[in-house]
Each structure stands twice: as structure tokens, then as C-alpha cells.
Amino acid sequence: MRGLFGLWKAMLSSVIAAGVGMSMWGSEGRVEAAELPVSKPAHVLQASYVKSELVIQFESALPPVEREALYEKYGLTEQSSLMNGLFVNVEVKEKQPLQQMMLSLQKEPTVQRAERNYHVTPQLQPSDPSYSRQWFHRMIQSPKAWDQTRGRPQVTVAVIDGGLDLTHTEFAGRIVKPYNVVANGAIVDRDRHGTHVAGIIGAAMNGAGVTGVAPGVRLMPIDVFQGEYAESYDIAEAMMYAADQGADVINLSLGTYVYSSVMEYAAAYALEKGTLVVAAAGNEGTSLPMYPAAFSKVIGVSAVDEKDHITGFSNVGRHINLSAPGENVYSTMPVHSYGYDSGTSMAAPVVSGTAALVLSKNPFLTPQQVMRILYQSSVDLGHPSMDDSYGHGRVDAHQALALTPKPMGAISLNTKEFRMTGKTNIRAALSVRGSMRGLVYVEDASGRRVRTLINGELPKQGGFVAYWNGKQDNGDFAPAGKYSVVFRLADNRQSLSQRAEVQVIPDLPPVITADAADMTMTKEKPSAKVTFAIDRSLFITAAVYNEQGKLVKPLLTRKALPARRHHLSWDGTNGNLKKMPPGDYQIILTGTDLQNNSTKETVWVRIE
Structure with missing residues (x-):
């Protein structure tokens, strides 16, 4: 039984393409699946999974009593559950074939799907240095993007990976809510892969070492790996944890060639919570869909080299949404070190970092709006418009910010000297872009709120308009002096405010x-x-x-x-x-x- 969400584990791994290398693992506790149907790539892809576990998705959340009746019927033991019993991870008795058990369970009226708990691998291609350090910043025009924003600390990117070096100086003061899904705790491993990925997203701009695409944002490391593998259920738990903890972007530099309903559900859950999900497309040079990158609610990322060509190892296909630099990328390493790595694992965080910059400029954009900005601002490569290698194109941070609207304009006042007669109003208006609610109030020179004008309303016709006749919340007219009309915009995770000063001149008849x-x-x-x-x-x-x-x-x-x-x-x-x-x-x-x-x-x- 496991922690916070009580999850089970397993994900798919794959045999890496010939000429690139082979992922090896022992047979204990794992079974090799039959060959996956492929469109004749030059190599065979196979899936690995936890030998004695299944993931069951019910038609609707099933109460514990009803679940126990099902377990008793089939000899199952629940390891953990998600979403009040919509998904469960169960252990199957050793002598029962998983395939037969899956078929039997799927005949039950309460069961929608039963699947293996597949292993997932990181999408990394280790490499020696061959290009100048951090060449990708020049390609995606990071320096020009940084003229607008280097990332706000209110924006958080979750790195679902194998942990990272929390003590690395590049991450000092910007690690939030670390979580180890496997161990159900806050201690994460000093993983090479996760540390490298995190550095690409958000290594500090501190005059030393390297710089991430969004050096000012916060990072939420979530450790899902046990050795070389993570499991689909754990990754689903991690995505839901990240969304629940307020992550704005999730980076998944990992993948599997086997569809997982629990991972797809988690990706949709995150999007519904307002969290953008970015994932690596895979490194086998095949057009087979890799999950979670191939899910419709996830940005799937392929890798390009320094010449803006698709790399030889990068997966391609209709599930590719964007491409990004992914070959010989220089970034952080444990312990307090730096180094080069290649893979779509490196390309995905370039996109995640760019998305974090977009949200730093306008934190009220929905994930769908951020997607559109990234797609429309990308550099079209390959065939005109969208193609299987580059998707919409190669990400460009500068162009993405150029397309990102500011969350609000300037406050418009009909007067800055309000002659208060009891029959006149001051009109304050603010245009906005994004999804938020507004609080508009008046405060005096000491910062004390004297009148609330709009409280938690949605914008109308692209903005907010408020009127004030000079009365305070207690019904009395405000005395002469300086006041500020304050617009405070907020969603469920971010807030911004803007104020405009006005001089109140009482011109009221005596009472x-x-x-x-x-x-x-x-x-x-x-x-x-x-x-x-x-x-x-x-x-x-x-x-x-x-x-x-x-x-x-x-x-x-x-x-x-x-x-x-x-x-x-x-x-x-x-x-x-x-x-x-x-x-x-x-x-x-x-x-x-x-x-x-x-x-x-x-x-x-x-x-x-």
C-alpha cells in the first residue's frame, strides 16, 4: 500500500533503436509482451510490465465494499486507489495469468478497462560534447525573450522524473513541494536525468554555470522512478499531485509505447485543473505513438539538432505537436556539476520552459491558449504547416512572448480629480486578456480599503468597469484626500494587481x-x-x-x-x-x- 494517493506502479519501456543503444533489464518481476504491431521500423519494440499487477478502471467510482466483493471473486488484493475508486492498482495471485484475468475482469459490468501496469523509461540519449554550450538558447531566441521576462517565481513547473539534485546551486531557493511517489515522501533522489531536465527548464541566471529557459520560475520535482523504470500508475499519481499542488506546467521526459487509460485520465485531469502537460516523443526513430506524448491533451515534442533538422533518434508521427533542440544539450548534473545529454527528454523541457515564460507574462492564460501561442509562434520547418517530424514547428521563446498578450491594459479613469457631489461617479475601466475573476476596490492613502466595487466577478466584454460615487462601505462619504482604485485579478493559482490614484475633492451639500x-x-x-x-x-x-x-x-x-x-x-x-x-x-x-x-x-x- 502506498502513500498520498495510494498508487501502484508500472510503465512500459521499449527496446531502443538499433544503432542508438539497447535498454536492458532483468526478467524478475517483469514479463516481455508480444511484439507491438508496427509499420515496419528497422527494429522490434517490446513492452515491459509488472508481473503481478493490474490497473482497473471502473465505469464510475466504486465504493470499497463493492470493490472488495470483486477482489474476493477473483483473488485480488488492492494496492491503492485513485479518484475515490475510479482507478485501482491490484495485485494478482502468482499462478493466475494476467491476460486471462484482464479478459475476465472486462466482462464485469462495473469494469470499463483492465490493463497491465507498464514500465516507462526516460527519453535520454547520452552523448559527448560536440557543440558549443547551450547553443539552443540562440536557436529559440531566449535572450530576446528574457528582455520581457525571465520567469516569475509565482509560476511553477513540475518535473516528473527520477528526482534531481536539490542541493545544486542552480536551483537554490526555487524548489517547491518535492514529492517521491515511490517512497511517499518529500525526499527525492539525486538523479542525473531529472537534474539535467530541470536545469534546461529553470537553471538560475546567477552568473555561473548554465541558464535555463525560464530561470526565474519555481520547480516542483516529483520522483517516479525505481532504477531504470517508472510505472504508469505512479506517473498518473504524479500528474494529479502536480495539478492539485498548483503546478502551471508539467514536464514528462519519459514515455511508453503502450496506451494507459490511467495516464490519459491523469493528463485530462491536469488540463482541467489548468495545468499544461508537455512530454517527450521518444528516441527510437519510429512513428509509433509514445505515451503520454501521444495523448490529445498533451504537447508531444520531437528533437532537432543545431541545424534545425530532425535528429536521427527522434520519434516522429501525427502525434508530434512541436519540436525543440534536443541534441548535445548542456545543463545541470549531480552533484553540483554540468554536462551534455541528448534526447527528446532534452527537447521537452525547452518547450516547458518556454510555456513557463508565456505564463509569466500572462498567468491567466488557459493551457489551451498557451498551446495556441506556442504553435502559432513556432518556426515552420519541413513541409509547410504541420508535419509528422516537427509538428507545428520548432519552438521559439521570443516569438511566443511576442504573441502573448499582456494580462491587463492600463486603468482608464474618467477623471483624476473627483469632485464628489453625491450625484457624480468616477468611472474606472480595465481591459484584460485571459481567464480570471476581478476584485475592484478603493483604498485610502494609508492602504485601508474603504469601498468594494466589484467582488469576484468575471470580466464582461473583455474587461472590468467600476463606478464610485465617493461613499465608503459604511455609507459615509469619503473625506478629502488621495485614494487609489485597485484592480486585483486572480484565478485559482495566480494574482496580479494594478492601481490608479485619484484626488477626492468633496463638493457635497452639508448634512x-x-x-x-x-x-x-x-x-x-x-x-x-x-x-x-x-x-x-x-x-x-x-x-x-x-x-x-x-x-x-x-x-x-x-x-x-x-x-x-x-x-x-x-x-x-x-x-x-x-x-x-x-x-x-x-x-x-x-x-x-x-x-x-x-x-x-x-x-x-x-x-x-
Whole structure:
């Protein structure tokens, strides 16, 4: 039984093309499959798998009780499960032939597919140095791309491989959430292959050693290998782990010639989560599809040499989406070292690094939008348009960034000096490109949020438009001063913000607010006490009038009062101190500020 997702292991390996070398392994625990149908390549491809394990995909997630009934029927033991029981890795009793067991299981109404747990190999071609170091940067125009971005630390590339040298100075401070699927822990091996791949993606631009395509991004190493092999179930777990942990790009410099439903499901799961998946096409010089590169939701990458020709070892076929430099690539090695390697394993991280640059410029692009940018910006090689060797073309980092739209334009304000009258609004607009939600608010000079205008909405017609009348969230008008309209854009993993300053100039009429709109005077209560508040310093005039509006008695005449609560009273007499007869009277308060803006408030008083 294994860790976080409880996965099982196995993936396919292949016999490497004649003249390139042979992958060798012992027979213990693995069985050689029959020859795969091929379109007559010059060599035979075979598959290797875990001898006593199967991967079962159910029609829908099956509860543990129902799974146990099936296991008891066929003598199976569950090793682990994914997606609440949609996929399981089971151990088969030694004497039961796997092929017969697969056929029997697939007759069960709850089972959609049963398959072997295949081995997967890294797609590396070891080589001696023969070209100048890191020639691929010149080919894909990395230096021009770096004029726009070297990669943001908020962008993460998951390297699903054999681990990497975590102590290498090229990765210092940029390793996040490492995970060992096999050992179910955070400790990963110092693997040569994974270290080399990671360096191509993101070795630091620190004035020493080498530089990756996206030297500013973070790396998430996920170790799936046991020796020369990884297993399809483990790779599926790794892809889902990377997507769940917020990886923006997954690099898979590995592959198998046997289709795996659990890997295809994981690739689709990652894409649905917003994670772009890039994989090596394979190194056998064949047109057979290699998985995961051949999955429709994965960018499959072939390798070119320094002359932009497809390499002799690179696989080709209709599943190729892009090509990238992959021969004699200089990158990081354990321990704190550097060296050359060749293979589509080296080409895939060039594409992954370029994708990371694109997402650094605009983190709100969907994986599908990033794919289109990479395809449309690639250098067309071979036959015009798409072909089996180069796909859409050879990746070009500079052209990819040139095609990448900025996530947002500049904030447009209808005024930078907002004269607040209570009837006017300031209009703030921002155009955006990508998939995100917007939060728009106003903050004062101290950074305190005073009013939320848009909260978590999707853009409309390519942007956001917000209006502010000067009121704060508490209902009061904002005092004079400097404010900022802030647009904060975010998806489930990235956020960006932009602000524009505005000067608020209050031009509001003064406000007088009485506690009571009417009151009654009786013998027991012979006077009316009026409590009122003013919002600023005012000259207050107050007087009593009868129902017909005739002056009865002045109470205050242009008395200067500060902004706070005040009190005044009327004893029911006129200016001659004579008691007024029963009836309705009105106390009218009038306030005028220094700008000669005025207002009034009326309180009715009944004398019984």
C-alpha cells in the first residue's frame, strides 16, 4: 500500500533503436509482451510490465465494499486507489495469468478497462560534447525573450522524473513541494536525468554555470522512478499531485509505447485543473505513438539538432505537436556539476520552459491558449504547416512572448480629480486578456480599503468597469484626500494587481440630521428638545414657524458649530415669551458652510 494517493506502479519501456543503444533489464518481476504491431521500423519494440499487477478502471467510482466483493471473486488484493475508486492498482495471485484475468475482469459490468501496469523509461540519449554550450538558447531566441521576462517565481513547473539534485546551486531557493511517489515522501533522489531536465527548464541566471529557459520560475520535482523504470500508475499519481499542488506546467521526459487509460485520465485531469502537460516523443526513430506524448491533451515534442533538422533518434508521427533542440544539450548534473545529454527528454523541457515564460507574462492564460501561442509562434520547418517530424514547428521563446498578450491594459479613469457631489461617479475601466475573476476596490492613502466595487466577478466584454460615487462601505462619504482604485485579478493559482490614484475633492451639500422628525409637547413635557448632528463645521440658524410658515421665534442665528451632535430646545413660547396655542409647529434648522453650500432639516412639534 502506498502513500498520498495510494498508487501502484508500472510503465512500459521499449527496446531502443538499433544503432542508438539497447535498454536492458532483468526478467524478475517483469514479463516481455508480444511484439507491438508496427509499420515496419528497422527494429522490434517490446513492452515491459509488472508481473503481478493490474490497473482497473471502473465505469464510475466504486465504493470499497463493492470493490472488495470483486477482489474476493477473483483473488485480488488492492494496492491503492485513485479518484475515490475510479482507478485501482491490484495485485494478482502468482499462478493466475494476467491476460486471462484482464479478459475476465472486462466482462464485469462495473469494469470499463483492465490493463497491465507498464514500465516507462526516460527519453535520454547520452552523448559527448560536440557543440558549443547551450547553443539552443540562440536557436529559440531566449535572450530576446528574457528582455520581457525571465520567469516569475509565482509560476511553477513540475518535473516528473527520477528526482534531481536539490542541493545544486542552480536551483537554490526555487524548489517547491518535492514529492517521491515511490517512497511517499518529500525526499527525492539525486538523479542525473531529472537534474539535467530541470536545469534546461529553470537553471538560475546567477552568473555561473548554465541558464535555463525560464530561470526565474519555481520547480516542483516529483520522483517516479525505481532504477531504470517508472510505472504508469505512479506517473498518473504524479500528474494529479502536480495539478492539485498548483503546478502551471508539467514536464514528462519519459514515455511508453503502450496506451494507459490511467495516464490519459491523469493528463485530462491536469488540463482541467489548468495545468499544461508537455512530454517527450521518444528516441527510437519510429512513428509509433509514445505515451503520454501521444495523448490529445498533451504537447508531444520531437528533437532537432543545431541545424534545425530532425535528429536521427527522434520519434516522429501525427502525434508530434512541436519540436525543440534536443541534441548535445548542456545543463545541470549531480552533484553540483554540468554536462551534455541528448534526447527528446532534452527537447521537452525547452518547450516547458518556454510555456513557463508565456505564463509569466500572462498567468491567466488557459493551457489551451498557451498551446495556441506556442504553435502559432513556432518556426515552420519541413513541409509547410504541420508535419509528422516537427509538428507545428520548432519552438521559439521570443516569438511566443511576442504573441502573448499582456494580462491587463492600463486603468482608464474618467477623471483624476473627483469632485464628489453625491450625484457624480468616477468611472474606472480595465481591459484584460485571459481567464480570471476581478476584485475592484478603493483604498485610502494609508492602504485601508474603504469601498468594494466589484467582488469576484468575471470580466464582461473583455474587461472590468467600476463606478464610485465617493461613499465608503459604511455609507459615509469619503473625506478629502488621495485614494487609489485597485484592480486585483486572480484565478485559482495566480494574482496580479494594478492601481490608479485619484484626488477626492468633496463638493457635497452639508448634512444636518435630527434624531427625531417630530415630537409632542404636553403639560407634563412643556418643552421640545431637538438633538441633531452636522457633518462639517456650519453656521447654524434655527427658528420656530407655525403651520403656515410664519416666524414664531428665532432660536439660533448663524451660530458657528463644529461637526458633531448638538442640542437645542424650545419652551413653546414666541419671541415675546408668550405661550403658543395648541397646534403644529416646525423647527427649521439651516446650515451654511464656508463655500456657501447650504442645507436644512425640519422637525415638527405638536403642542397639545
